[in-house]
Amino acid sequence: MQDTLSKEQAFEDKIARGQVIEPKDWMPERYRKQLIRMMSQHAHSEVVGMLPEGNWITRAPSLERKLVLLAKVQDEAGHGLYIYSATETLGADRKELIDQLLAGKAKYSSIFNYPTTNWADIGAIGWLVDGAAIVNQTALAKCSYGPYSRAMLRICKEENFHNKQGYQIMARMMRGTKQQQEMAQDAMNRWWWPALMMFGPSDKNSPNSEDLMRWKVKLYSNDDLRQRFIDRTVPQAEAIGLTIPDKELKWNDKTRHYEHGEINWEEFNAVISGNGPCNKQRMNQRIKAHEDGKWVRQAAEAYAAKHYN
């Protein structure tokens, strides 16, 4: 007992000094569990996140857009891989994590339970959803767990491409016909609030935050990161003539931040507990993709057994 206490103290001191924790270092069980929870949800989000965009690969409006979208969706698969691998360094089993996702027992980002109804949504996702992810992940790149932080650094470099290609889609539509402008604004109206919800519950209702902040798993609170996203995104919207769908949004010259209206937390809670517009569809697609790929995984393994053992 004494031993665990002193180990825990040494661990806390190490974190306070800004040292990075590596897989074989001693760590409190709660630190390990919280990281596995956060990182596996993050990995699942990358993988499920391919579905709403994959929906538009065959219907992209030009060959160039199709190439770009394909490259972006491939990146997301890679991101899933990086984070699953980083989660495994904590002793989590990848098969177990994936089984939990497919059995509906694991969470993933609520944003992917919204439908992509037209091409403008692909612009809005790259710009707003990846934009929000960048704000989140830039912070996580400085977190105390080495493998997670390194995965985030790699991911952040790639997300900038995602963010810019999305913004370019929106910008081009805003220079197009009246109908295209309306499509872009409509996508903005539908994706803005769900993008703000990506930062999680308000600080007042964020049950896991205190430990995570002390352990430098989280470096900023949900509300701080949300604010950072709003501050950088509003001028981008204005620059291309899009209106933020929030009547209470206004610049505060004293705080040098935008003030925003209340987020609809009922909707947030409904979506994370499985009642968003596309939860069932996403899970069914994910399960089908996993089942359809099964023979490939088995065939490759059989081939390896025959040729390399």
Added chain:
Amino acid sequence: MQNNNDTQWMLWEVFTQEKPGAPFEHAGSLRAPDKELALLNARDVYSRRNEAINIWVVPADAITASTPDDEGPFFDPSNDKAYRHPNFYKTPAGIKQI
């Protein structure tokens, strides 16, 4: 859902060299059923944007690593051997190129 007989393939560690003459660095991990696919997957995942000109893939269980507890005793012997460093040696005044 039936997940029996499902496989996630074996775990590999990936090391990449960024440019000629540079050391190989750990880039990350991946899953693959054999070394050929491990190399292809490593190229696809860890060198999508010219991050590597050479890649090593190593089965993760083939790696032997020191443990954090070794930090003191295991590396200790090098601390008391100051004569391994050039600044241990005094040179006469006026000598510059040594």
